[in-house]
Amino acid sequence: MRRVRFDSAAVARQKHMNSQLRPFAVKSVLLVDADDQVHSLLSTVFNPGDWAIQHAPDNATALAMARVRAFDLILTSEKTSGREDLELLRKIRTLRPHTRLIILTNESAPADVIDAMRQRAFSYFSPPFSMDALADMIQKAVEEPCWDDGIEIISATPEWIRLWARCDRKTAERVLQFFNEIADLPEPEKSAVGMAFREMLLNAIEHGGGLDPTKYVEISYVRARHMVTCQINDPGPGFTLDEIPHAAIANPADDPVRHVGYREAQGMRPGGFGVLLAQKLVYQLIYGQDGNEVLLVKYLDPDRLRAA
8 A cells, every 4th residue: 555645844834825815804994184193103003914094084084984884993083173073973873883983183072072972982082192092092992892882871961970881991991081081170180080080990890890891880970160079889799998908008007018918819910009099189088888889079279270
């Protein structure tokens, strides 16, 4: 019987050729009148072999292009107003209900941001904003398989917003960016409220919601004339501050870093300073009876309000 020689190298080469010839889906992004800085940013975020970047000179052209084909991501232009981009978003979502659209705009108002949330924009940026923050949000948009049910508005005006947010970190980051746009506050109050809100929201999602995407936290934000409050209710069983060994707030005076060892032993991520940090940034941090409700209170400086 004739013996057939087995050439493993030839088989490997053939497999490699087959994998190269196998078709794959190229994802697409549409940029509306993007400036050089945004275009350069996207070239670093997207792999040219996996993404096809197309351009539209204005919103009308972008809408016409979206009628013909579906885009995995659309970024509007900084040169248009938030109101114009919202109109584009409404029209596109009647055609493509799950289109991921990030609004970049040079003119914004809290009411426009709220409408963008209602219309399920993925995110919203107006100047000043960092390119790093935009790049991070774009990365979340292209990685998130299921996103547009993560934020549900219960009721909203620029002064009082109530919503549900899904218990995952990517949804938390989207909520934080929307609230950064909505918060019409002078500095440094805006940064202080934003940082405290971030810490408490992540705590609620991680510890109260257990990072379970089937669960939601409820958020209520009130902007009064000289005060801001933010309440977060999580679905967890609650706690008391002396029963959370993973947090710095529970450390004894003679062992200020005890929680670090506990977190390492439990395999938890580094951190645990959220409550302590939030207490330093706002006027008062108030917990409900069961510990699964927290209220942040921040008074605003009248002089900075008049100057703003």
